[in-house]
Amino acid sequence: DGGITQSPKYLFRKEGQNVTLSCEQNLNHDAMYWYRQDPGQGLRLIYYSQIVNDFQKGDIAEGYSVSREKKESFPLTVTSAQKNPTAFYLCASSIAWSDYEKLFFGSGTQLSVL
């Protein structure tokens, strides 16, 4: 079955540590996105990529980094510069440049600070 796989489901970070969240899709989608969700809040866009080897900052990119070396993979690194990393992280994908195509979401990763 086609879909988006996020791993791990739960992740713990120590102070000063970088951690990487995985996002893999087998939908052959061009575009991929990372969102952050805090309790009682909607989703906020961190980074997005419309094509391999290219990505843009979203609304809250500070303290995060991404790469897009393969079409199916879009990992997110939460760096030590992100002072409040505890949140639920959602990855999504879509066919780029198509107004009528919907976003597909993964099941998310809950990141907590030890």
Add this chain to the structure above:
Amino acid sequence: AQTVTQSQPEMSVQEAETVTLSCTYDTSESDYYLFWYKQPPSRQMILVIRQEAYKQQNATENRFSVNFQKAAKSFSLKISDSQLGDAAMYFCAYRRGYGGSQGNLIFGKGTKLSVKP
């Protein structure tokens, strides 16, 4: 900057009844899209319904329909014949039309819907 406001943090409905969730937005653009997403306890986001701003006709998807009032910048979701499986967080979202990436959504803070048996 565009904003999306959901003024009802929580709502409750009796099974088989109808409930309406409110959403207002602020934008100076004329071309945009509006969405309602559902987030059940599994926390996976599911698209419920989508409305293109240039369409006057309100979108419908089975038991879900919207009341899109462009001049008032209002976009409410009506759920008819509510079912226990409708219990979830519901998020209203906005996206620019021309030049807007599909994933560049601006979300409201959500409305938690409870369904009573």
